[in-house]
Each structure stands twice: as C-alpha cells, then as structure tokens.
Amino acid sequence: MNVKRKFKVLGTRPVRPDGVEKVTGKALFGADTYATGMLHARILRSPHAHARIVSIDTSAAEALAGVKAVITSADFGEVDSEMTRDTMHNCMANGVALYDGHAVAAVAAISKSVAAAALKLIKVEYETLPHVTDVDAAMQPDAPVLHANRQHRSVVAGTPGNVVYYCDFGHGDVDAGFAAADKVIERTFKTAATHQGYIEPHACLANVGSDGKADLWCSTQGHYNVRLICAEIMGMDESQLRVTASEIGGGFGGKTTVFIEPVALALSRKAGKPVKLVMSRDEVFRASGPTMSASMDIKIGMNADGKITAGHAKLRYQGGAFPYQMVMMGAMSAFATYDLEHVRAEGWDVMTNRPKMISYRAPGAPMAVYAVESVIGELAAEFDLDPIDVRILNASREGTKSSYGPTFKAIGLVESLEAAKAHPHYSAPLGANQGRGVSCGFWFNFGGQVSVSMAINADGTVNLIEGNPDIGGSRASISMMAAEELGIPYEKIKTIIGDTASVGFSDVTDGSRVTFAVGIATINAAKAAKAEMCKRAAKTWGIDVDAVEWIDGAVHPTGHNAGEFPPLSLAEIAANSGRTGGPIAGHHEGAPDKAGVSFGVHLVDTEVDPETGFTTVKRYTVFQDVGKAIHPSYVEGQMQGGAVQGIGWALNEEYIYGEDGRLQNAGFLDYRIPVASDLPMIDTVIIEVPNPGHPFGVRGCGETAIVPPLAAVGAAVCAAAGVRLFELPMSPPKIMAAIDAKK
Amino acid sequence: MRYVGVNSFADAVDLMGSEQGKCMILAGGTDVLVQLKLGLVEPDLLINIKAIPGVKEISVSSTEYRIGVAVSGAELGEDAGLKAEWPGIVEAMELIGSTQVQGRATLVGNLCNASPAADAVPALVSAAARVEILGPLGRRKINVKDVTIAPGKTSLAKDEIITAVCLPRQQKNSGDAYLRFIPRTEMDIAVASAAVNLILAQDGSVQSARVSLGAVAPTVLLVDDAAKALVGSKLDDAALEQLSMACSAACSPIDDRRGTIDFRTKTAGVLACRAAKIAFQRAGGSL
Structure with a gap:
C-alpha cells in the first residue's frame, strides 16, 4: 500500500x-411512512418484573368498534433457531413476562385512540414471581432463575443458573506478575446500565398481502437482518419479505435487532391491512435494549518505574431477560491497550429481570476499560508518575501480542498518546476545584x-x-x-x-x-x-x-x-x-476481514462544586487513530458523539430500578443524557496510521470514542473533588456522599 | 373527553360546576398535554381559557402587579419593569423547560400542577404573592403559599379557578433571588431549590426576610427560622451558617430517583445561602 x-x-x-x-x-424516518387503509397498533406491556401469564382475555378488546386485530404469543408459530426464538419471545412474552415492559399482547385499530382504548379492555391474569435485577444478586445460588437449562457449555458446572456464559482470555502467569510488582491495587467497580438514547423511537409499517408476500418499512441499522429474523418468525421465504430501511434517527447499536417489526407483521397478517407501530419513549426505555450493567474486580501490579507487571479482570455483566454472550467483548478489550507479559480477563454473562440487552457502541468495552484505566491511573498517582508516560511505557504497538490473542499490525496508540502529551490542553493550568483525567480506549472493528x-x-x-x-x-x-x-x-x-x-x-x-x-x-x-x-x-x-x-x-x-x-x-x-x-x-x-483495530486517548478537565457535587466538564479533547479520515467532519462527529455519550454514562445516565423491579426513569427527564448546555466544545485531533488491510488505510472510527470517556471523566472528577469513586454514574449525591465521608 | 373553549372565567366556573366528572384547565398546556399523552390523567372536561380577555396581560398599579393566567414565561421575561423589580421570580419562571416550552408555560400552571418541585412557586412565596380566585360564590384572594396542599392537590374547590397572580410592588432596598439544583444545566426538575426575598435597613443590614424552599417537603416551605437567621445581619458567615442550618432543619424530603434525603437536605441549605447573597446584592448590600 x-x-x-x-x-x-x-x-x-x-x-x-x-x-x-x-x-x-x-427526509422520511421510521414513522413517516403511510399506506392506504393503514391501521395503528399499540402494545400491552407487563407491569411486573417477573410474572407467569395465567390467562389473557382479548374478547372485550376484539369486540370494540374499530379494532381489527388483537394478537398474543399464541399468534406466533414455532421457530427452529434458539436465537430467533429468544428474539420472538422478547417481542411478545411466551407464558412468562420477564421484565417490566415486556410485551404481552398487541392491538391494531382504525385509530390510535381506539387502539389505546382496546388495550385497556385486554384482561391479563398474572401470577407474580420473585425477581432479580442486580447482577451480583442474580449470581447468588438462591436467586430466581429466568430460564432453566440455558447455560452455555463454557459455564463451570454448579454455577447458579442465571450465569449463561463464561470466558477467560489472557497469557502468562498473573500470580507471578503480581508477586514481582512493587505495588498491587485491587478494586471493585460498578457501572449502571445505559441506553443508546437515539432520538428516533422504533417505528415501522408492515403490509402483509393476501398472497402472503409482505413489505416492511422500518428504522433499523440492518434491513437484511430484519428480513432474516422476521422471515423466520413469520415462516416466510426471505425473497417474499421486502424490507426497506427508512432514514434513521440514531441507532448506536440499539437498532441491530427487532422489537416491534414481528408484532406489526403478525397484526397485519391477521387484520389483512397495513399496520403502523411506533414506540413511545417510555416503551423505548422499558422494552428496547439498553446495554449491560457491570460489577467488576480489577487487580493490577506495577513497578515504581510505571511498568505494569500483571493485570487480572473479573467482569460480571447483567444483560437482561435472555441468554446472551457479550461480556466476551469486555474481557477482550479490558487490557487490549497494553503490552503485558501476564494478563487475564474473565467474564460472566448473567440474566436478570430487565429488558434484553443489545449492542451499544463498542458493546461491553467501556465499562471494562473504565475499571482497568481507573486502577492504572491510581497506580500512576501512587508512584507520582505522569499518567500519559505510564501509558506510553506500557502501550500496545505493532507486533504486540494482544491480551486477547492476535498480534497487532500497524496501530496508532503511541502516536495518539504522544499527541495528547504534546497538546496545549495537557499543560494548560487548572483552576480551583478542577481536575484533569486521561484514559485510553480500544475497539476491534469489523x-x-x-x-x-x-x-x-x-x-x-x-x-x-x-x-x-x-x-x-x-x-x-x-x-x-x-x-x-x-x-x-x-x-x-x-x-x-x-x-x-x-x-x-x-x-x-x-x-x-x-x-x-x-x-x-x-x-x-x-x-x-x-x-x-x-x-x-x-x-x-x-x-x-x-x-x-x-x-x-x-x-x-x-x-x-x-x-x-x-x-x-x-x-x-x-x-x-x-x-x-x-x-x-x-x-x-x-466479506473483507482485515478491519484494523482503533485506539483513542481522551483528555478531560472537570470542575466539581464542593458544596453540591455538581460536575462541569470544562474542556475535552479526543485523540484517535482512524487510519484514514475519508470525510474528516464525519470522523470528528463520531469522535465527539462517542465522547458525549461516554460523559453521560460517567456522570448521570442510569437505569434505576425500585425494590418492585420496575424501571423508575423511563423518559429523558430522569434518564439524563447530556444536553448541549452541559458540554464544552469537544475538540478533536485525528491521527492517521493507515490500516494495512484497506486500500485507502481506513479503520473503523465510530465506536472507539465511547470507550475512554468513563475513566477519563472518572479520573478528572476524582482529582477535582479529592475523593475516589468506584461507581458510575458519578451523580451529585454520590460525589457529595464521598466528599462528606472524607471530612 | 369534552374540550371546550371559554370566553370568560364565569363560563369556566359554570362548566366546572355542572360537570360530573373530572375537569382540567388548559392554559399553556405544558403539564396538562404531557400528562394526557402519557395517560397519567383522563379528564372528562378540558377547558381552554386562553381566549378569555386579559389573560395574556400584565398590568401594574401603585400597589401591585397583576399577571394574567396565560402570560408565558417568555412574556414575563420580556417585561422590563417586572424583571427589574422581581428578578428572582422572572428567573425562576424562565428556568422551566426549553425555549419552546417558555413560549407556552405559565406561572399559574406551574402553581396549579402542585408539584413540590415547581420552580416558580418558592419565588412567589418568598415574594408574598397572592392569587385571585373566582368561584360560584364570587371572588377571593389567597396567598400562593396556601394554594398547594399536597403533591398534585390544590386547595381550590372543583368549581373554582385562579384568575390572576397579584404581586406586591417591591420596596426600596430590596431584592429577591431563586436558585435550584439539577444534575444538568437545563431541561430538568429541581432536586432542591431556594428563594430568598430581602429588604435592607438604612445601615445595610437585613431588615426583613422571607426564605422559601422547594422539593424538600410535600409542599413548598416558608421557613421562618431561616428568615430570622438573616434579620439584623449583613450576611456574615455566622448568619449564613444559621440560615443553612435552619433550612436543612426544615426539610422533610423523600429519597427518589432524583436525589437522596441527605443530598436534598444539605443542598437546600447551600442554595439558600447562595440565593441570599444574590438577593442581598440586588437589594444594594455589599458582601
């Protein structure tokens, strides 16, 4: 090249x-498509975190004037693939409602108000079951198990039933590495589940003809995947289901599966008319996929010169109501940034009574990297070393055998770290109650x-x-x-x-x-x-x-x-x-397979109000190796967007569950993504170390940028407030509690 | 649900009196429409009062401002006289919602929504504002403080309606201020809030004070002990410390998704001190 x-x-x-x-x-987004004779659909959702559905009586709803179809799980057939069956049962509960917001029935009617009225006429008898929403609680032997006998073969025999997947990556001998360290720090971290937060709710229009052929318009990140899943659920040949992707108002991984499309298709088939189904924001939060919450133990050894002697991560992820395998991405990413002789990362995927997780921008990586980078920052401070120097000393380079196996080809981590160190931001003076944080991040790309x-x-x-x-x-x-x-x-x-x-x-x-x-x-x-x-x-x-x-x-x-x-x-x-x-x-x-990995480095200054715990992000700079920036504005947009989503994850975003297992903040009022006035301009520095696997040197750039902000903001807040926090989000009450505890 | 637009408050009172079911009033609609859309309320009768003559007007006499029930936050902010005299109230109202919401949201709507976290209410209470009410038996005036009796509940009878907000003219050497805490910079609901209204004596010390707190009890509080902490002082550290303690002592908040009891209790004191300093300076005091 x-x-x-x-x-x-x-x-x-x-x-x-x-x-x-x-x-x-x-531009036509998901909800902007109309068809002649179109019906409006609504979904009835479980108010319980975990309940057996004893019976559903739809007769009164069906009798209401204007109602053209009512469906339940009985209107769906059998599917062979376990994965598609789980997706189908996530779209419509099959005998058991597994989380607050799980769909139990759906209505198609001549208007939205008739559909809403019909929902109230559906009588569902529930028998509530014990529930669990916390990952550590779900791993206890006495925790209610969501699905029996769904553990992957990787899970050690005797492990409680909600643990559905286990992985173990690394090389060397971590115990020997810890024994050789001048200092070993071991910390436990927790991060909350966050939602992708796209502005456009899920929306679709389904039209099943009397000949069994169908058209589907929807907001999705992949219409071929929608076709694959929906054709299987509907028992159709793929050729007979034509799926058109609308313009998309954000996805961030959350629109890589289906939540409503099979429901709209089943209603359309039953009613014999086109059916439009649009989620409300409340439904988006309760019943579309957030990412995982995590509980993590990180142990890292370092010598006084900053050399990392060993690292061991134990990651416990909660991914909601169905089996899944995503902790692997966290375990592979956790130490990918560093060239380590002794490294190990284990992961456990756990089911809970929460909505089924789906990818969120670099799925699984941000929380693992947050925990690892936080300990590396603490060790660097322990030895009074420059946090960027420590990272350069240990950084992965071309030829490094990565913590998850492959040997890296040309990569731009050291270049990004050096650019950060030389940038005026890194040497700018800080004011009172301000602190600076730095973190690396990594994503594989595909x-x-x-x-x-x-x-x-x-x-x-x-x-x-x-x-x-x-x-x-x-x-x-x-x-x-x-x-x-x-x-x-x-x-x-x-x-x-x-x-x-x-x-x-x-x-x-x-x-x-x-x-x-x-x-x-x-x-x-x-x-x-x-x-x-x-x-x-x-x-x-x-x-x-x-x-x-x-x-x-x-x-x-x-x-x-x-x-x-x-x-x-x-x-x-x-x-x-x-x-x-x-x-x-x-x-x-x-099927090109030489997608180059991408590394980034984020620098952030924050100010913490010592009397209220309110955090202001004062300055933020993103450095990222993107291989070759084809259109630099859109590359910068990705870098900025990732940083902002990470800032939200670090400071305020979280799924809040009550004792009753119900979601308490299913709306943008209390699920706090940053608003424009919360943020400084996010500065960007594009680093270009070409990917040898692409004729123009392109690397993926969209996901890496959400990985570093959690630890970078974490370090900056800790420095500004003079406390150490081990839990995200670092909301003001938590920061104040830490400040008060120190007094 | 029936929707009716009226041209007089008397018609609204008649309609509410004869309606057997639940009535709601539509002015700005920034709470009502959201609640309707979310299915939180299902009124049988929705009465639009925006067409009643005078409801979009602010009038001023030698003794008071009279603010119409459909005057929006944006319009309040454009009234130079009101803003100069009661900056705390205007700023409190302007904190509500987005720019779009500001074009619709009203003081009386904020009051009648009866949320303990209503931004405009502590400032109105600290200003000793009153509301004018029309019912089948005629007109009456009550203190803003007495409108809300519990979260989501007002003291108004089913067939009564607020017809205006009456705000006394601010005295010389006086100033007010309102601050709230939210976890972001806008588009949020107060986790704790404080309003302070001060009148200074000739010597620059506080002659009289009214301190009001929001989001720390089932209704907005008027904290007499907090006012006492300030009277006679020039906001020295000891007075502020006492103010903070008095405010925190008055709090009886709940733990919820927006904040903890500890956090709200402490923050109310912090905000009261900060608001007191602003009000003091607005009154001509120097710190």
Missing part, C-alpha cells in the same frame, strides 16, 4: 447528499458481508447502490471513495441505500464497519467498471485490452507501441457505451 498516496477527494469535506432533506424535514452495485450512466454520472443504512454520513464517504477510484468529481455520484430486493445481502451497520467494508466493495466495484471501460476503449481503438490502462479517470494507450490515441474519459466511454456493448456497470460482493 502506498502510504504517501496523494488523494484528490479523500480528506475533503463536501456536503452530505442527505443533508438538505434532513435539515428541511423532508468487516463482514457486503454488496455494492454501481451503474455508469451515459452522461458520465454514476449510481451506486449499497445495503447499509446511512447512520454517520456513509453516503458521503462511499461516494467519495467511488469518486477517488473512478477519478470523477464527488458530485457526479449518487449513492442510495437499496432495499432487500435491490442489492445483495449486507450485514448490519455495526462494528464501525461501513466505511471499511462498503468502501472496499465500492473500490472493487469501481475497479470492475474500470476494467469494462478499458475493454470498451480498446474495442473503440481496435487494439488489445492489454494495451490500455486506466489513469486518472480516463483510458490511455499503454505506450507508443499500443498506438497513438487521445485518452478516452469515463464520460466519453459512457456516452458511447450503447455502441460498444451496452450499459457499463460494476459490482462487488465479499
């Missing part, structure tokens, strides 16, 4: 193609399956179809990569997100994979189109195709021996394509 390659389009900041429609309100189809139009413009919903500006970055490869202006390209019937399978928009994977498919599709254009030029000139080459958007003869012909541009070849063999197109299907 040519690292020094000069790009014409990459690295510029053109306007995103979907921008005007979005800011003028014309490649996955991808399809791209590209048509060269006769006027020299290009249409490109890809299958991944545009969440962070990917239409722009994909168009830019196509423009770069084809040597034509960005404005000549239009990229659209095709529905499931228009382009081949594409994995979900997750794992920070789209710019990487769709980018590779786009480059390869462009190469295919260029190869065809070379053939057409050779044909026009009557020479062999080996005697032409593509240079800068045009076909040239390879030299004098090939013949003296003026170059033919893309536009000229396209204009003549009808006479040289018909339309010109390129496509690529693949």
Whole structure:
C-alpha cells in the first residue's frame, strides 16, 4: 500500500447528499411512512418484573368498534433457531413476562385512540414471581432463575443458573506478575446500565398481502437482518419479505435487532391491512435494549518505574431477560491497550429481570476499560508518575501480542498518546476545584458481508447502490471513495441505500464497519467498471485490452507501441457505451476481514462544586487513530458523539430500578443524557496510521470514542473533588456522599 | 373527553360546576398535554381559557402587579419593569423547560400542577404573592403559599379557578433571588431549590426576610427560622451558617430517583445561602 498516496477527494469535506432533506424535514424516518387503509397498533406491556401469564382475555378488546386485530404469543408459530426464538419471545412474552415492559399482547385499530382504548379492555391474569435485577444478586445460588437449562457449555458446572456464559482470555502467569510488582491495587467497580438514547423511537409499517408476500418499512441499522429474523418468525421465504430501511434517527447499536417489526407483521397478517407501530419513549426505555450493567474486580501490579507487571479482570455483566454472550467483548478489550507479559480477563454473562440487552457502541468495552484505566491511573498517582508516560511505557504497538490473542499490525496508540502529551490542553493550568483525567480506549472493528452495485450512466454520472443504512454520513464517504477510484468529481455520484430486493445481502451497520467494508466493495466495484471501460476503449481503438490502462479517470494507450490515441474519459466511454456493448456497470460482493483495530486517548478537565457535587466538564479533547479520515467532519462527529455519550454514562445516565423491579426513569427527564448546555466544545485531533488491510488505510472510527470517556471523566472528577469513586454514574449525591465521608 | 373553549372565567366556573366528572384547565398546556399523552390523567372536561380577555396581560398599579393566567414565561421575561423589580421570580419562571416550552408555560400552571418541585412557586412565596380566585360564590384572594396542599392537590374547590397572580410592588432596598439544583444545566426538575426575598435597613443590614424552599417537603416551605437567621445581619458567615442550618432543619424530603434525603437536605441549605447573597446584592448590600 502506498502510504504517501496523494488523494484528490479523500480528506475533503463536501456536503452530505442527505443533508438538505434532513435539515428541511423532508427526509422520511421510521414513522413517516403511510399506506392506504393503514391501521395503528399499540402494545400491552407487563407491569411486573417477573410474572407467569395465567390467562389473557382479548374478547372485550376484539369486540370494540374499530379494532381489527388483537394478537398474543399464541399468534406466533414455532421457530427452529434458539436465537430467533429468544428474539420472538422478547417481542411478545411466551407464558412468562420477564421484565417490566415486556410485551404481552398487541392491538391494531382504525385509530390510535381506539387502539389505546382496546388495550385497556385486554384482561391479563398474572401470577407474580420473585425477581432479580442486580447482577451480583442474580449470581447468588438462591436467586430466581429466568430460564432453566440455558447455560452455555463454557459455564463451570454448579454455577447458579442465571450465569449463561463464561470466558477467560489472557497469557502468562498473573500470580507471578503480581508477586514481582512493587505495588498491587485491587478494586471493585460498578457501572449502571445505559441506553443508546437515539432520538428516533422504533417505528415501522408492515403490509402483509393476501398472497402472503409482505413489505416492511422500518428504522433499523440492518434491513437484511430484519428480513432474516422476521422471515423466520413469520415462516416466510426471505425473497417474499421486502424490507426497506427508512432514514434513521440514531441507532448506536440499539437498532441491530427487532422489537416491534414481528408484532406489526403478525397484526397485519391477521387484520389483512397495513399496520403502523411506533414506540413511545417510555416503551423505548422499558422494552428496547439498553446495554449491560457491570460489577467488576480489577487487580493490577506495577513497578515504581510505571511498568505494569500483571493485570487480572473479573467482569460480571447483567444483560437482561435472555441468554446472551457479550461480556466476551469486555474481557477482550479490558487490557487490549497494553503490552503485558501476564494478563487475564474473565467474564460472566448473567440474566436478570430487565429488558434484553443489545449492542451499544463498542458493546461491553467501556465499562471494562473504565475499571482497568481507573486502577492504572491510581497506580500512576501512587508512584507520582505522569499518567500519559505510564501509558506510553506500557502501550500496545505493532507486533504486540494482544491480551486477547492476535498480534497487532500497524496501530496508532503511541502516536495518539504522544499527541495528547504534546497538546496545549495537557499543560494548560487548572483552576480551583478542577481536575484533569486521561484514559485510553480500544475497539476491534469489523468487516463482514457486503454488496455494492454501481451503474455508469451515459452522461458520465454514476449510481451506486449499497445495503447499509446511512447512520454517520456513509453516503458521503462511499461516494467519495467511488469518486477517488473512478477519478470523477464527488458530485457526479449518487449513492442510495437499496432495499432487500435491490442489492445483495449486507450485514448490519455495526462494528464501525461501513466505511471499511462498503468502501472496499465500492473500490472493487469501481475497479470492475474500470476494467469494462478499458475493454470498451480498446474495442473503440481496435487494439488489445492489454494495451490500455486506466489513469486518472480516463483510458490511455499503454505506450507508443499500443498506438497513438487521445485518452478516452469515463464520460466519453459512457456516452458511447450503447455502441460498444451496452450499459457499463460494476459490482462487488465479499466479506473483507482485515478491519484494523482503533485506539483513542481522551483528555478531560472537570470542575466539581464542593458544596453540591455538581460536575462541569470544562474542556475535552479526543485523540484517535482512524487510519484514514475519508470525510474528516464525519470522523470528528463520531469522535465527539462517542465522547458525549461516554460523559453521560460517567456522570448521570442510569437505569434505576425500585425494590418492585420496575424501571423508575423511563423518559429523558430522569434518564439524563447530556444536553448541549452541559458540554464544552469537544475538540478533536485525528491521527492517521493507515490500516494495512484497506486500500485507502481506513479503520473503523465510530465506536472507539465511547470507550475512554468513563475513566477519563472518572479520573478528572476524582482529582477535582479529592475523593475516589468506584461507581458510575458519578451523580451529585454520590460525589457529595464521598466528599462528606472524607471530612 | 369534552374540550371546550371559554370566553370568560364565569363560563369556566359554570362548566366546572355542572360537570360530573373530572375537569382540567388548559392554559399553556405544558403539564396538562404531557400528562394526557402519557395517560397519567383522563379528564372528562378540558377547558381552554386562553381566549378569555386579559389573560395574556400584565398590568401594574401603585400597589401591585397583576399577571394574567396565560402570560408565558417568555412574556414575563420580556417585561422590563417586572424583571427589574422581581428578578428572582422572572428567573425562576424562565428556568422551566426549553425555549419552546417558555413560549407556552405559565406561572399559574406551574402553581396549579402542585408539584413540590415547581420552580416558580418558592419565588412567589418568598415574594408574598397572592392569587385571585373566582368561584360560584364570587371572588377571593389567597396567598400562593396556601394554594398547594399536597403533591398534585390544590386547595381550590372543583368549581373554582385562579384568575390572576397579584404581586406586591417591591420596596426600596430590596431584592429577591431563586436558585435550584439539577444534575444538568437545563431541561430538568429541581432536586432542591431556594428563594430568598430581602429588604435592607438604612445601615445595610437585613431588615426583613422571607426564605422559601422547594422539593424538600410535600409542599413548598416558608421557613421562618431561616428568615430570622438573616434579620439584623449583613450576611456574615455566622448568619449564613444559621440560615443553612435552619433550612436543612426544615426539610422533610423523600429519597427518589432524583436525589437522596441527605443530598436534598444539605443542598437546600447551600442554595439558600447562595440565593441570599444574590438577593442581598440586588437589594444594594455589599458582601
């Protein structure tokens, strides 16, 4: 790969193609689709944390004028795959309501108010069961078990039944490493469950025809995945279910599965009419996936010079009402930042009476890294060492055998740390009651399956179809990569997100994979189109195709021996394509697997009011290796957005459960994501150490940025308040209690 | 649910008197519409009072300001005279909700929602504001302090309606201030709050004081001991310490998702001291 390659389009900041429609309100989001004769659906949800559903009487609701269909779990069939069955039972409780907000029945009616009235006429008899919402309590032998016999084979025999998965990563001998340390610190941390907090609630419109074919419009991060799950639940062939992804008002991992789509499809099938289903915010909090809460023990040994001798993490994650395997990502991420001789990370996934967890931006990593980075910060302070120097000393580099197995190729952690240390932010003076924090972070990134189809139009413009919903500006970055490869202006390209019937399978928009994977498919599709254009030029000139080459958007003869012909541009070849063999197109299907890992370093200054525990974030700078920033504005946006979500996680966001197992803050009033006035401008510094696995050096950049803020803000708050806290969120009452305890 | 728009308070009183079911009043609607949407309330009769003549007006006489029941927070903030005289009340009202909500939300709505955490109420109480009420038997005036009797409950009869807020003209050498604690910077509900209204004597010491606390008891408190702590002082450390202790002693908050008993009790004292300093300076005092 040519690292020094000069790009014409990459690295510029053109306007995103979907921008005007979005800011003028014309873009169609999940709830913006309508159909003739459309019904409105509502879902009845359990008020209990755990209850057996003794009976459901829907007769009075069905008798209400305007009600066209009422469904319960009895309206769904059997499915073979355990994973899909769990998803289906999460969408509609099967005999047992497993959490406050679990769906038990649904209604489709001619209006929203009739649907709401019908819900009240459904009589559900519950027999309440003991519940558990805390991870440590759920791991006790006497805890109520949500599902019997669902432990993965990795779980040690005799482990209480809510533990569904166990993992153990690392190398070396941690006990020997601790024995050799000048100082060993062991701490226990807790972090709350947080929600992805997307502004657009889940919404869909389902239309099942009398011939059994169906259309589904929905807000999702992956419409092929929606099709896969829904076709299985509905007993349909995938070809007969066409899913169209709407514009998406945020997902952050929370829209990588289905919550309402099978319900809308089942209602539509029963009613014989299109059915629209839109979640309220309250439903989003109670019944769509938050991320895991965690309880963690971290033990790290360090020598007086700052060298880490060993690290051991024990991570206990709570992921809600169904079996899942996500703690693995935390265990793999916990120490990935460091080059360690002795390292071990164990993880336990645990079920509780909470909504089924789903991915949230770098799922599983932020809490594990928070705990590890907090102890490293405490050890650095113990030895009076600069916290960045300690991290540089121990940092993973090219050739490091990572804590989770693979050996790193070219990575940019040291470059990011050095940039942070040299930045004016790091040496700026602090005021009274202020403190500074630093933390590293890591995310794997992903490649996955991808399809791209590209048509060269006769006027020299290009249409490109890809299958991944545009969440962070990917239409722009994909168009830019196509423009770069084809040597034509960005404005000549239009990229659209095709529905499931228009382009081949594409994995979900997750794992920070789209710019990487769709980018590779786009480059390869462009190469295919260029190869065809070379053939057409050779044909026009009557020479062999080996005697032409593509240079800068045009076909040239390879030299004098090939013949003296003026170059033919893309536009000229396209204009003549009808006479040289018909339309010109390129496509690529693949599963690129060389997504480069991404590291980041965050610096933050906070001020804590010593009389109220109120934290103000004064200054924040993000440093991140993104490989190559295709569209720097959208890369910066990802870095800022991740930092802000992490700030919320650190300071105020949490799922609060009462003794009754019910969620107490199912709304943005009491689930406090930061508002604009809570934040300073988040400054960004893009580091570019190219990923050897991508032609342009791209690494995923969307997720890494949520990993460092928890520990960075944690360290800054502790420094500002003069106390140590081991629990997130660091809400004002907790900070005040720590300050008072110290007095 | 029936929805009726009225052109006079008398019509509203008649309608409420003859309605067998639950009645609610729609002015700004920033609480009522949210509660309706969430299904928290299901009134049988919803009466829109925004078209009643005069409800969007602020009038001033030599003795009082009369603020119409549909005057929004934004309009309150644009009244230069009121803002100069009662900055604490105006600022308290302006803390409620977003810019959009400010275009609708009203003082009386905040009062009649009867939340212990209502931002505008402590400031009105510390200002000794009164409300004018119309019922089948005619008009009466009561102290703002006596409107809320429990969370979500007012002392008004079913067929009574508030027709205006009456605010005394502020005296010379006086000032008020309101502060609340929320875990973020806006768009939130007070975890604890304090309003202080002071009149200074010739020598610059506090001649009289009214101290009011929100979100630390079932209703907004008027704390006499806190006022006593300030009278005669120039807000020296000892007086502030006493103020803080008196405020904390008066608190009987609950533990909930927004804050703990300890946190609310302590924070109420801290906020009272900070509000007292602002009010003192607004009254012309120097710290």
